[in-house]
Every structure is written in structure tokens, then in C-alpha cells.
Amino acid sequence: MVTGRRMVTVFSLGGTIASTGTPGGEGGGVAPRLGAKELLDAVPGLDGAVPGLDGSGGLEAVAFRQCPSGDLTFEDLIALAAEINARFEAGAAGVVVVQGTDTIEETSFVLDLLIDAPNPVVVTGAMRNPTLASPDGPANLRAAVQVAASPEARGLGCLVVLNDEVHAARFVSKTHTSSPAAFRSVAAGPVGRLVEGRLRIAVRTTPLATVPPPTGPVPPVALLTMGFGDDGRLIEQVAALGYAGVVVEAFGGGHVPARTVAALERLAAAVPVVLASRTGGGDMLRTTYGFPGSERDLIARGLIPSGFLDGPKARVLLSLLLGNGAGTEQVRTAFAGI
Template sequence: MDPSPRAQRPTALVLSLGGTIAMAAQETGHGGVAPRLAAEDLVAAVPEIAEVAVLELRDFRKVPGAWLEIDDIAAVAKLLNEQAAAGTTGFVITQGTDTLEEVAYLLDLLYEGAAPVVVTGAMRNAQMAGADGPANLLAAVRTAVSTQARDMGVLVAFADELHAARHVQKTHSTSPSAFSSPGAGPIGHLVEGQPRFHFALGRSPHVALPLDRRASVEVLEATLGSEGAFLQAAKSLEGLVVAAFGAGHVPQTWAPQLGDLASRIPVVLTSRTGAGSVLTGTYDFGPGSETDLLGRGLINGGHMGPRKARLLLLALLRSGADQAAIQAAFAAHR
């Protein structure tokens, strides 16, 4: 019997993109898992969800997280914007954890609605002891229909923690508690099955759809003694993100090449450390210091990590933003 009248329960759209949460052993092969389960299968494993919301289920993709593309996520964002305008209470997206932090952040840039969007997945597939997908899915649905989660942008639900898309990172390759928010901490937790928020964040400025222009943006990481051989290849790009040492430093031999690139394409300076901000004028030891690089025209990425800075720059370029708009966007997102 239906546990509560349908009319009294909120509506939520569950989009399945694949990933570990949807993986099971293949009928042929060497025993490894691959995406096989549909959204209906995921929800059927958690009967309690029926008490929380009336669900619409869609299998949007059925691929590993590593296979997702920018155009896939732009299509998801377009659908979310349309459904939010039509009155859907909340949204849950299940996907692979390899790219979960990047998908959540890109959606946060592109999604314009107030209805909560919660991204989740699993570190243990459904055939493993202690599979975490069902609990994460239930937590995500409960958060997606929570009035407290409205207008908070895109959230990530994992291991009973709630993280803001702009801060969340995958920080372990296999742990069920793989996600954290360095420098910020979780925005909330699930307590006795209900989301409780510790603080709220203002929404980040949006990037307008469609992303119909083509652009190539890559990340180049500074390493000890690197000769910067890939800087030559960067000349073919439309944008570059530098994952610099510490507070925004690179080998001195990189500085002139980066300055030359910055005169032709947007080059964003970020830190490879995982937390903290690029500085603006503390170090001035000459070529390769943050003072020198910013003086050569690089854009200060602030506290943004290199992967998310790449997504912001790529989305801006693909939406048609010019250099002034890109500069303003990074200043606003810092």
C-alpha cells in the first residue's frame, strides 16, 4: 500500500548518468563491473524512498564517470532549467564519482532554478558488501525535496554529508567517505534521515546556455624542475589554466612563455595545493612569482582549484564571453 497520499508528497526527478552506483558484473568478461543498472533499479533497492517523494525516473546516460563530456552536462542543465520552471520540487543526479566534483560544479554554473539539485553516486558497487549507493541515493532524495535546500545551488550528498559544489573535492580513490570540502567543510549533514544545514552560501554568478561555441582549455601543472615542454602545445588552445606551486608560483623559465600566451588567450593562475588562495603581491622574487605572473596578464584564480577554474573558463568561452567578461567572472567567483 502507498505509505502516504500521492498528492501530499513532493515530486523529484532522478536522472541516472551511470557510474559505480549503476554498475554490476558483466555477463561476459573477467568479472569486472560496468554500468548496467537503470534508474528504476537504483530506486527499487531503496523502498523507503517511496515515503519521501513521487519520483520521475530517467536514464539520461549509462556510462562511466570518466566518459562524460561537457555537452552531456550542458544538456542536463538545460533539462533541469526547464523542469524547475515547470515546478519540479527537486532533482537528484546519480553518476560516477571520477568526475562528480566537476559535474556538480559545472551544473552549479549553468543551473538557474531555485529547486535543489543534489548529485550523488557510490564508491562500492551494488554487488560489494556494504554498498553505499542506496544510502547515498536516499539522502540525496531527502535533500532534494527539502525546503531548506532551496536556492542553494547544486549540492553533493555523500556518506551523510552535504557539500557545496564550489568546494567539494574527491580526496580518496576508494573510501566510502571520499568527498570533502577542503577549507570550507560540509555545508550540512543528514541527521536521523533529515538534512540539517550549518551555513548557507550565496549563489555563484551563472553562465548562460547554450554552450554552442567550440573551445579547448587545458590544465598545466607546475612540477619541480619542469622545463615546460607543454607550453609550446598550449599555443593551439583557446584558454589555459596553470596549476602553480603554493600561492601562485612557477619555474622562472615558464614566466616569459606564460606572458606571451596571456597576451593572446586567457591564462588563469591557480594553486595545485588543493586549498587556499593565489596571492596578489606577497612574493616578488622575480620571474615566476605571483606578482610577476599577474603583471604579465595572467588572471588570478583566487581560491579556485585548477579543475574548477578550467570549467569556468571553458564555459565562459563556449558561451561567447570576451576577455573583459572573463576577467569579471573570475573576480566574482573568487
């Protein structure tokens, strides 16, 4: 246990921030190859960036995984949450998780739900890999360490830090394929920013109810997006494939074509079906519209509104609930608090 200083543990999982050239040479693309220690060593002036931190005792580097973020699994994140909790019990003030940006919006929310501690957990990555002329990884990692070491970040749940913006995991989404400003929180905006290396918190979020880490495999949950002219045949296929639950991304505030309603009702009678919006922002409606396929109609047929969670995040919560053996009514109760 480190005394008299703020200790931050940095876990690396791979991703663009850790990617370098492949053995194929020029034209072979990049792949994750760098670990936490190499990433920290590449950040100029990190030792002096945060009072109380130094390279010999204030920072711990852990190469936890080495893969594109799309290859991460719930089992990986459950194991990571256990390691994070162990660091907090040993006296760490905060944790930084470095990974690929493709799934940050989901993995950060998994950690938000699994970790029941006030200590900051900060997830970061990069949009530009280290072989480019202007990689953003070192700046993002520096900012993430500063936030993780800051007492002002305590009690905010899991945070995502990129481009000097601080986002709550429950709200953030990746909204661009390549821009360094790809991450946005449509529903709420950033909760804070880094200004000259200082953390400025503008909004303090209310902690979400945590979910116990599943002790066995997390069952498969489908994510189904409704499209213009949808005839519902994919709904029938999903029902036949053995998914333990389904999240339906509907139009607007929770609407689907009337011709798909019967299939959704049959599906909801078999497994928990959560109703989210494909818009990516705003609470699900519950009582406004009354036509066939509206949110009132679908809720009456057994679908469960997702609250403010978008489709990917609703799938994360539903997966963890089902991994703990929750039935439909327990799922309904959990989402009622969102």
C-alpha cells in the same frame, strides 16, 4: 504538475553506483548497466523516507545517460541542465543526479553555473559498486532524495551528497581512490549533514553568478600542472595545440619556476590563462610575493587568478565562458568575482 506533494526527479548517468558484472563473467570487472528506476527500486524504504513523496507520484526516474563519468561531456551537462530546468518549470521541488564519482567535482560545478533556480540540485554516486558486500549507493541515493525534497536546501546552489555529508559544488573534491569518505571540501568543510534522515544545514553559501548555457560547441581548455624542476616545454606545446584557453595549476599561492615565466607570458598574450593552485585549497594570492614567477609577477604578465577555485573547477568556468564567446577581459571580470 504535481500538487500537494514534493516531487523529485532522479536522473541517472551511469557510474559505479549503476555498475554490475560484465558479460565476461567472473574477473571481467563491472560496468554501468542500471538505470534510475532500478537504482530507486534498490533503496529500502525510500517511499517513506521523505514526507510527501511516494513511488507513484513523488518520484520520477529518468535514465539520461549510461556511461563512466569520465566519458561525460560539456554537451551532456548542458542538455541535462535544460532537462532540469524543464522539470522545475513543471513543478518539481528538486532534482537528484546520479553518476560516477570520478568527475562529480566538475559536473556538479557545471550544473551550479548553468542552473539559475533556487530549487535543490543534488549530485550523488557511490564508491562501492552493487556487486560488493557493502555498496554505499542505496544510502547515498536515499540521502540525496531527502536533501532534494527539503525546503532547507533551497538557494544553496548545486550540492553533492555522499556519506551523509552535504557539500557545496564549488568547494568539493574527490580526495581518495576508494574510500566511502572520499569527498571533502578543503576550503570550507561540508555545508550540512544528514542526521537520522533530517537535513542539518550548518553554512549557507552565497549564490554564484550563473553562466548562460553555450549554444554551440564548448572550445577546448587545457589544464597544466606545474612540477618540481619544470622547464616550461609543455607550455610551449600547449600553445601550439590550438587550445582556446589554459588553466595553470601553480605551486602554493600561485608560483612557478622563473624559467617558465616568459613562455607563460607569451601564452597569456594569445589566449586567456587562469592561474590556480595545485594544493586544492585556499584562495589564490594576489599581492604577497614579488619574485620572478610569483603571483604578483604572473598577474602583471596577464595571467588571471582563479580566486578560490581549484584547477578543475577553474577549467569548468573558463570553458563555459569561452563557450559563450567571452574574451580575455570578460574572463578576467568573471574570475574577479570568485
